[in-house]
Amino acid sequence: MNSAFDQLSIPLRRAITEMGYQKPSPIQTQAIAPILAGRDVMGCAQTGTGKTAAFALPLLHRLEQAHTATLPGRPRVLILAPTRELAAQIGESVRAYSVYQTISSAVIFGGVSLNPQIEALRKGVTVLVATPGRLLDLCTQRVLSLEAVQSVVLDEADRMLDMGFLPDIRKILERLPERRQSLFFSATLSPAVTELAQSFIRTKPVVIRVDPGEPAVERIRQRVYFVDKEKKYSLLKWVLDNPHCFRVIVFPRMKHGADRLCKQLSRDGFPAAALHGDKSQGARLRALEDFRSGKIQVLVATDIAARGIDVDDVTHVVNYDLPDEPETYVHRIGRTARAGAGGEAISLVCAHDRQALREIERFIGRGIPQEQEQPFHSEAARTAMGADAIRPKRSGHNRSGARPSVHRSSTQAASGALYPPRSRGTKPTQTPFYARRKPC
Numbered sequence: 001m002n003s004a005f006d007q008l009s010i011p012l013r014r015a016i017t018e019m020g021y022q023k024p025s026p027i028q029t030q031a032i033a034p035i036l037a038g039r040d041v042m043g044c045a046q047t048g049t050g051k052t053a054a055f056a057l058p059l060l061h062r063l064e065q066a067h068t069a070t071l072p073g074r075p076r077v078l079i080l081a082p083t084r085e086l087a088a089q090i091g092e093s094v095r096a097y098s099v100y101q102t103i104s105s106a107v108i109f110g111g112v113s114l115n116p117q118i119e120a121l122r123k124g125v126t127v128l129v130a131t132p133g134r135l136l137d138l139c140t141q142r143v144l145s146l147e148a149v150q151s152v153v154l155d156e157a158d159r160m161l162d163m164g165f166l167p168d169i170r171k172i173l174e175r176l177p178e179r180r181q182s183l184f185f186s187a188t189l190s191p192a193v194t195e196l197a198q199s200f201i202r203t204k205p206v207v208i209r210v211d212p213g214e215p216a217v218e219r220i221r222q223r224v225y226f227v228d229k230e231k232k233y234s235l236l237k238w239v240l241d242n243p244h245c246f247r248v249i250v251f252p253r254m255k256h257g258a259d260r261l262c263k264q265l266s267r268d269g270f271p272a273a274a275l276h277g278d279k280s281q282g283a284r285l286r287a288l289e290d291f292r293s294g295k296i297q298v299l300v301a302t303d304i305a306a307r308g309i310d311v312d313d314v315t316h317v318v319n320y321d322l323p324d325e326p327e328t329y330v331h332r333i334g335r336t337a338r339a340g341a342g343g344e345a346i347s348l349v350c351a352h353d354r355q356a357l358r359e360i361e362r363f364i365g366r367g368i369p370q371e372q373e374q375p376f377h378s379e380a381a382r383t384a385m386g387a388d389a390i391r392p393k394r395s396g397h398n399r400s401g402a403r404p405s406v407h408r409s410s411t412q413a414a415s416g417a418l419y420p421p422r423s424r425g426t427k428p429t430q431t432p433f434y435a436r437r438k439p440c
């Protein structure tokens with residue numbers, strides 16, 4: 001009886017046991033007790049460390065104990081998320097955790113029709129998950145009031161700032177009651193994030209920093225493939241041809257690049273979908289669902305659209321174009337090796353990428369091994385990096401030739417299927433799911 005989960009109600013414990021949560025992650029261990037006690041919490045932890053359960057479980061427990069009726073349009077718990085996908089994911093988790101409770105929840109975000117959301121609010125929603133813009137719209141239309149909010153969660157606060165949500169968050173804060181529980185989560189703590197935390201949190205918070213041990217980048221097999229620009233696409237197809245690359249996220253630089261690449265891939269027999277901000281909400285959700293279920297092999301995504309997406313068993317991340325910001329590289333490759341699975345990150349590097357590659361390597365503190373034994377290798381691109389740019393390290397793990405290394409989920413090994421269905425129960429679990437993140 002010394003797990004943070006033991007403090008939770010029986011319905012909650014039953015739900016998470018059925019979901020396969022055996023032990024709390026570090027952030028859950030540290031956050032559940034203070035949140036149950038009504039304290040404010042400020043948590044710094046990367047994505048994939050189990051933050052949703054860290055705040056949702058104790059909040060659901062408190063709601064269950066309180067037995068207070070929820071009035072129409074007056075939620076008691078408000079969870080703010082930066083993107084529609086993240087809001088939808090949190091909503092799904094909340095529904096799954098509360099499956100044996102009688103607590104109503106709803107998710108609201110922009111880009112879809114208002115009416116069903118208004119209808120849901122009218123019926124009375126206890127836990128509301130929302131993106132800032134749509135939340136304010138509904139407040140302005142007076143179908144939603146934040147006056148009854150007892151606990152508010154700001155998830156992925158740094159992303160919120162990156163995405164320019166600060167003015168919206170300020171307006172939301174004005175509508176919240178002074179007396180409330182405030183929970184604030186961010187992967188990084190820049191001065192701007194800390195300032196936002198100070199205006200958001202009302203009382204002296206419990207500060208939790210999760211150091212998941214070995215940084216994620218140490219855990220992911222990273223490779224640089226040198227290639228001339230005009231051969232990039234052929235190299236990508238060659239990479240994707242490997243049957244072990246069965247759930248792959250490809251990052252091009254631009255939205256229109258994503259659409260073009262997606263079309264080409266589909267035409268060439270690689271089931272693909274694009275995920276970016278110009279897609280309709282329905283198309284984005286469908287793309288994610290098809291990717292999760294294994295219906296498509298490749299998700300071609302832009303950085304913003306991919307942030308925080310929780311899809312397990314992503315076997316490979318391919319940087320079709322290197323990102324401009326080195327931090328983005330870490331975010332991108334962090335899409336693989338989630339939830340205890342292995343993963344590989346491949347970067348296609350051309351001669352003009354010299355500076356970007358240097359910055360990434362400086363940021364992660366080491367040279368990325370080079371894979372030269374591939375049919376589209378460009379010696380010109382490699383030498384353009386200069387002798388000091390990358391420590392000349394050759395791929396050591398890949399003994400089976402030049403192909404991307406093998407990452408097989410046990411599901412796939414058992415079934416031999418090319419696109420096996422996602423299975424949470426059978427993934428390799430040598431390392432806890434949260435131990436693969438980069439520390440704050």
Ligand code: ADP
Nearest residue numbers: 021022023024025047048049050051052053310
């Ligand atoms: P974050 O919000 O920190 O990115 P999530 O809450 O999305 O992380 O959790 C990442 C993944 O880990 C999800 O698939 C979630 O179901 C799973 N997970 C969370 N807590 C546990 C746990 N205690 N045991 C096993 N899996 C967990």
Ligand code: MG
Nearest residue numbers: 047051052308
């Ligand atoms: Mg999260």
